[in-house]
Amino acid sequence: ILNVEQSPQSLHVQEGDSTNFTCSFPSSNFYALHWYRWETAKSPEALFVMTLNGDEKKKGRISATLNTKEGYSYLYIKGSQPEDSATYLCALSSSNTGKLIFGQGTTLQVKP
Amino acid sequence: GAVVSQHPSRVICKSGTSVKIECRSLDFQATTMFWYRQFPKQSLMLMATSNEGSKATYEQGVEKDKFLINHASLTLSTLTVTSAHPEDSSFYICSARDGTVPGDGYTFGSGTRLTVV
Numbered sequence: 001i002l003n004v005e006q007s008p009q010s011l012h013v014q015e016g017d018s019t020n021f022t023c024s025f026p027s028s029n030f031y032a033l034h035w036y037r038w039e040t041a042k043s044p045e046a047l048f049v050m051t052l053n054g055d056e057k058k059k060g061r062i063s064a065t066l067n068t069k070e071g072y073s074y075l076y077i078k079g080s081q082p083e084d085s086a087t088y089l090c091a092l093s094s095s096n097t098g099k100l101i102f103g104q105g106t107t108l109q110v111k112p
Numbered sequence: 113g114a115v116v117s118q119h120p121s122r123v124i125c126k127s128g129t130s131v132k133i134e135c136r137s138l139d140f141q142a143t144t145m146f147w148y149r150q151f152p153k154q155s156l157m158l159m160a161t162s163n164e165g166s167k168a169t170y171e172q173g174v175e176k177d178k179f180l181i182n183h184a185s186l187t188l189s190t191l192t193v194t195s196a197h198p199e200d201s202s203f204y205i206c207s208a209r210d211g212t213v214p215g216d217g218y219t220f221g222s223g224t225r226l227t228v229v
Contacts, residue, residue, distance in 0.1 A: 004155070034218070043116065043220040089156070098144055098209050100218065102156040
């Protein structure tokens with residue numbers, strides 16, 4: 001059974017701080033790693049999909065890296081803003097069947 | 113971009129009644145729809161996968177007679193919670209896969225908060 005772990009569970013930072021979260025997963029049977037941003041009462045928004053070891057992706061102030069050999073991905077937010085406050089989910093797919101196994105999420109609160 | 117409309121967003125029902133949740137893909141054809149459930153402080157858990165025109169595939173431990181899934185068209189999938197009980201109270205969310213987009217292409221609805229009283 002695939003198990004995806006995210007840490008920390010929650011995080012409070014000041015506006016302007018940079019922060020990062022971790023997603024850990026079993027390195028075997030890896031197909032793709034997804035990051036989502038989920039604001040309350042909205043749909044989860046896809047941030048990144050990564051498949052290759054060493055992948056690095058960037059979207060504005062948010063970036064992510066992937067290490068499939070050791071089974072982890074980092075999500076970085078540079079210069080956090082209050083609008084970055086959300087729950088960040090990572091999900092693993094082990095094949096092209098489409099099934100996603102989610103972590104519990106990291107809830108970020110950015111104080112102005 | 114791709115949008116999935118899910119409704120209702122909240123529903124309260126009496127124990128023993130059935131509740132239907134709808135997910136519609138608004139601007140793409142959802143060849144595959146996934147239904148997830150989330151209990152408090154837990155992760156999204158996949159309940160079932162449905163492909164248009166065929167029977168849904170349920171994950172282990174999910175009762176197919178209790179959670180009826182219909183995916184009769186490429187733009188609509190429904191989840192019906194039959195004879196709901198308080199333990200079915202949860203957050204339900206769908207995700208549609210656009211079969212024309214390789215790799216990514218998962219679009220989520222905004223979820224339904226079900227409370228059974």
